[in-house]
Amino acid sequence: MTTPVSTSAHTSPTKQVLRQALNHRGVMFGAFVVLAIIFIAIFAPMLAPHDPYEQILSRKLIPPVWFDSPKTTWDHILGTDHLGRDYLSRLIYGARISLMIGFSAMLISGVIGTTLGVCAGYFGGRIDNVINFVITTRLSMPVVLVALAVVSLMGSSLTVVIWVLGLLIWDRFAVVMRSATQQVRGLDFVASAEALGSTTPRILFVEVLPNILNHFIVIATLEMAHAILLEAALSFLGLGVQPPDPSWGLMISEAKGLMFFDGWLIAIPGTALFLLILAINLLGDGIRDVTAPENRN
Amino acid sequence: MADPVLSIRNLTVGLPVKLDRKNAVTGISFDVRPREILCVVGESGSGKSITSLATMGLLSPGLKVTSGSIDFDGRDVLKLSNKERNAMRGDQMAMIFQEPMTALNPAYTVGAQIEEVFRIHRTLSAADRRAEVMRLLEEVRLPEPKRLYDAFPHQLSGGQRQRIMIAMALALDPKLLIADEPTTALDVTTQAQILVLLKQLNERHDAGIMFITHDFGVVAEIADRVVVMRHGEIVEQGTAEEVLNNPQHPYTRALIDAVPRPMTEDTTPEANENPVVIDVQGLNKTFTTSTGMFKPARTVTAVNNVSFQVKRGETLGIVGESGSGKTTLVRCLMRLIEPDNGAINISGVDFAAKSRSELRSHRKDIQIVFQDPYGSLNPRRTIGSQLIQGAINFGIPRKEAWDRVYKLLDIVRMPHDSVNRFPSQFSGGQRQRLCIARALVVQPKVLIADEAVSALDVSIQREVLHLLNDIRDRLGLTVIFITHDLRVAAQICNEVLVMQYGSVVERGGVSQIFNAPSHDYTKALLSAQPGQNWDMPVFDEGDTLAKI
Numbered sequence: 001m002t003t004p005v006s007t008s009a010h011t012s013p014t015k016q017v018l019r020q021a022l023n024h025r026g027v028m029f030g031a032f033v034v035l036a037i038i039f040i041a042i043f044a045p046m047l048a049p050h051d052p053y054e055q056i057l058s059r060k061l062i063p064p065v066w067f068d069s070p071k072t073t074w075d076h077i078l079g080t081d082h083l084g085r086d087y088l089s090r091l092i093y094g095a096r097i098s099l100m101i102g103f104s105a106m107l108i109s110g111v112i113g114t115t116l117g118v119c120a121g122y123f124g125g126r127i128d129n130v131i132n133f134v135i136t137t138r139l140s141m142p143v144v145l146v147a148l149a150v151v152s153l154m155g156s157s158l159t160v161v162i163w164v165l166g167l168l169i170w171d172r173f174a175v176v177m178r179s180a181t182q183q184v185r186g187l188d189f190v191a192s193a194e195a196l197g198s199t200t201p202r203i204l205f206v207e208v209l210p211n212i213l214n215h216f217i218v219i220a221t222l223e224m225a226h227a228i229l230l231e232a233a234l235s236f237l238g239l240g241v242q243p244p245d246p247s248w249g250l251m252i253s254e255a256k257g258l259m260f261f262d263g264w265l266i267a268i269p270g271t272a273l274f275l276l277i278l279a280i281n282l283l284g285d286g287i288r289d290v291t292a293p294e295n296r297n
Numbered sequence: 298m299a300d301p302v303l304s305i306r307n308l309t310v311g312l313p314v315k316l317d318r319k320n321a322v323t324g325i326s327f328d329v330r331p332r333e334i335l336c337v338v339g340e341s342g343s344g345k346s347i348t349s350l351a352t353m354g355l356l357s358p359g360l361k362v363t364s365g366s367i368d369f370d371g372r373d374v375l376k377l378s379n380k381e382r383n384a385m386r387g388d389q390m391a392m393i394f395q396e397p398m399t400a401l402n403p404a405y406t407v408g409a410q411i412e413e414v415f416r417i418h419r420t421l422s423a424a425d426r427r428a429e430v431m432r433l434l435e436e437v438r439l440p441e442p443k444r445l446y447d448a449f450p451h452q453l454s455g456g457q458r459q460r461i462m463i464a465m466a467l468a469l470d471p472k473l474l475i476a477d478e479p480t481t482a483l484d485v486t487t488q489a490q491i492l493v494l495l496k497q498l499n500e501r502h503d504a505g506i507m508f509i510t511h512d513f514g515v516v517a518e519i520a521d522r523v524v525v526m527r528h529g530e531i532v533e534q535g536t537a538e539e540v541l542n543n544p545q546h547p548y549t550r551a552l553i554d555a556v557p558r559p560m561t562e563d564t565t566p567e568a569n570e571n572p573v574v575i576d577v578q579g580l581n582k583t584f585t586t587s588t589g590m591f592k593p594a595r596t597v598t599a600v601n602n603v604s605f606q607v608k609r610g611e612t613l614g615i616v617g618e619s620g621s622g623k624t625t626l627v628r629c630l631m632r633l634i635e636p637d638n639g640a641i642n643i644s645g646v647d648f649a650a651k652s653r654s655e656l657r658s659h660r661k662d663i664q665i666v667f668q669d670p671y672g673s674l675n676p677r678r679t680i681g682s683q684l685i686q687g688a689i690n691f692g693i694p695r696k697e698a699w700d701r702v703y704k705l706l707d708i709v710r711m712p713h714d715s716v717n718r719f720p721s722q723f724s725g726g727q728r729q730r731l732c733i734a735r736a737l738v739v740q741p742k743v744l745i746a747d748e749a750v751s752a753l754d755v756s757i758q759r760e761v762l763h764l765l766n767d768i769r770d771r772l773g774l775t776v777i778f779i780t781h782d783l784r785v786a787a788q789i790c791n792e793v794l795v796m797q798y799g800s801v802v803e804r805g806g807v808s809q810i811f812n813a814p815s816h817d818y819t820k821a822l823l824s825a826q827p828g829q830n831w832d833m834p835v836f837d838e839g840d841t842l843a844k845i
Contacts, residue, residue: 187673188667188673191633192673192735195663196664196738196739197687206675207675211676211677
């Protein structure tokens with residue numbers, strides 16, 4: 001009994017989705033926080049009050065301004081770490097690293113996973129079997145352990161971390177894109193495009209991909225959050241971003257010795273991490289609600 | 298006359314705001330009496346399903362009854378609490394749904410599911426419950442009740458599942474049985490059996506049956522009284538005799554007029570001297586499904602040694618029930634599926650022998666229109682870009698391609714500004730016209746219509762059929778028309794192939810198939826057509842549906 005209702009004569013599905021997104025609280029909150037953090041990351045040199053690498057040992061471990069301590073100063077709003085570096089500046093520069101890793105790793109894994117998934121779903125048969133085997137192999141590898149092993153063998157740097165994560169977390173893309181492609185492939189407009197003489201790449205890019213894009217966006221947000229968390233974990237274990245680069249995970253790691261005396265050293269980067277992940281996940285959930293309400297679970 | 302079991306008075310169900318009409322159902326009133334079958338007839342969107350769901354108290358959350366009353370057995374259903382309503386549903390009031398494939402829970406045996414009705418509403422011992430289930434399975438004429446008791450739904454056919462649904466509905470001898478298009482998803486021979494069963498049950502039980510359908514043939518077969526609905530309002534109600542043979546409202550007359558007529562006059566097709574366009578010889582297709590690593594693979598013969606020829610300008614109908622292999626056959630013709638062997642000669646090109654890349658340049662000769670108007674257009678592309686695609690693929694200059702698109706939009710009677718819109722802004726019938734235009738843009742020699750009108754309302758069905766005939770004559774096309782409905786085939790085809798289990802069992806001219814069928818299966822198909830004893834009145838108001 002659900003007859004499609006035309007809101008106006010020439011609204012494209014994309015525009016309708018945008019309009020719904022503007023009315024969705026999760027999307028708006030998530031998008032606002034993510035955009036704010038992206039803004040901070042891009043303009044870090046202008047926003048950071050101090051050099052994040054500058055160590056002033058005479059000014060170490062100043063608590064944030066809201067603490068009741070004679071050492072607090074508005075010069076260091078969030079205080080300083082155990083080497084006297086300004087914590088706010090390090091947090092701001094840390095956003096760059098988190099976003100960079102999240103985005104790049106998501107992009108790499110997205111390309112790998114989507115290619116595999118779409119090929120498996122569209123061509124089926126033997127190709128599907130082979131790709132399924134690759135996916136199962138990947139799923140049986142523990143991500144963190146493999147990442148640790150590879151990073152410790154190759155030596156850790158930002159680039160290595162990005163590539164290792166990107167090459168590891170494409171599994172969800174592949175699985176979801178595969179089943180989404182299978183669904184679209186069975187629809188008559190694909191058969192009709194084939195009958196009208198469209199080439200296979202054309203069918204894939206024009207008929208199939210636009211119809212599975214919403215799944216891609218949802219998985220992309222989830223995997224971005226996943227990559228950011230994995231980077232934080234790797235850095236915490238000392239195998240991710242190397243000091244003195246400011247990464248949120250590394251900041252937590254460097255503060256772990258002082259956890260019981262200066263808890264805020266961990267709470268501040270932890271909160272930043274939490275906010276970013278929450279916002280990305282809300283954004284992803286919201287996009288799913290808006291683009292494909294029937295997939296809600 | 299007995300007091301009605303159900304009496305609906307001035308029922309209005311409001312729709313959420315921003316929809317094209319304010320109410321799903323507006324001020325309708327009718328009664329259902331014991332031992333009577335009341336048919337509620339209407340096209341899609343007429344509000345007939347909403348009426349039945351409101352009666353059961355199963356309306357989806359967005360819909361609210363805004364006024365009126367539904368009196369069932371002396372109580373207003375709308376005023377009952379959820380608990381009272383639950384006690385009533387299944388016990389005094391039961392429902393049969395359209396889709397028997399999904400209406401049963403695949404995780405439980407059918408015996409357990411029928412028993413559940415007793416478990417909820419009665420206190421019976423396990424042995425008594427089992428005995429009751431056996432009695433019901435026998436009553437709905439299911440073979441081997443003992444074996445079926447332990448069967449899972451996937452092991453049963455659609456007709457058997459629908460019998461199970463009927464058994465569940467009848468379990469507690471309800472006063473009212475609501476059947477929402479219970480035979481629409483079934484094959485015509487199965488439908489005939491279910492209708493007979495319902496009629497027999499109706500004589501033995503006291504229940505009043507509210508039977509919702511869109512098919513006037515079915516109405517003629519079983520109805521005692523008829524309610525005709527349109528846009529959420531009742532346009533006409535009366536006894537079956539009155540409504541079917543002497544309808545008063547112009548909408549009812551137009552609807553009855555749009556029902557495909559059975560073939561009566563004996564027309565021998567004039568000899569066609571045109572060249573043969575399609576020549577199929579010994580086509581076979583077998584599907585192999587692996588059932589697991591350690592079990593032998595199962596093979597299903599979908600197309601078994603099929604041969605036929607079609608001359609230019611003819612329409613060949615391929616008729617068969619679900620699973621007869623008709624869709625596989627045409628998909629093989631187009632090489633959307635790879636046939637196992639056989640020759641497919643389409644205007645001099647052997648489609649079966651060409652490699653896929655060699656085939657691409659010949660694909661334009663044969664085009665297809667599918668059944669589902671919602672799945673056959675890409676929802677993310679504008680109509681224009683989808684229509685022009687085929688022409689562009691075959692290297693036609695853009696300007697000429699657009700000329701063709703606009704000319705075809707005229708032919709299928711769609712406005713030119715359709716090209717800027719998206720598929721979601723069109724109705725099913727409009728989409729089907731756009732699909733026809735898309736297929737014709739490459740100027741094919743053969744057009745295949747795979748159940749192209751089955752998903753459409755009768756009035757729209759008729760328009761699309763006229764359109765297809767018109768296009769065939771104007772453009773000199775050859776058409777292969779696939780349908781499960783012999784009545785539809787009779788309207789459009791010159792010749793008919795009847796298929797069963799992948800083989801062609803009979804082939805002949807339309808009048809020969811209808812008036813002198815030779816194969817038993819064809820005879821069975823013909824005798825299963827609903828509404829055969831109904832002598833349809835002719836009003837010749839063909840175009841009135843469009844006007845009112």
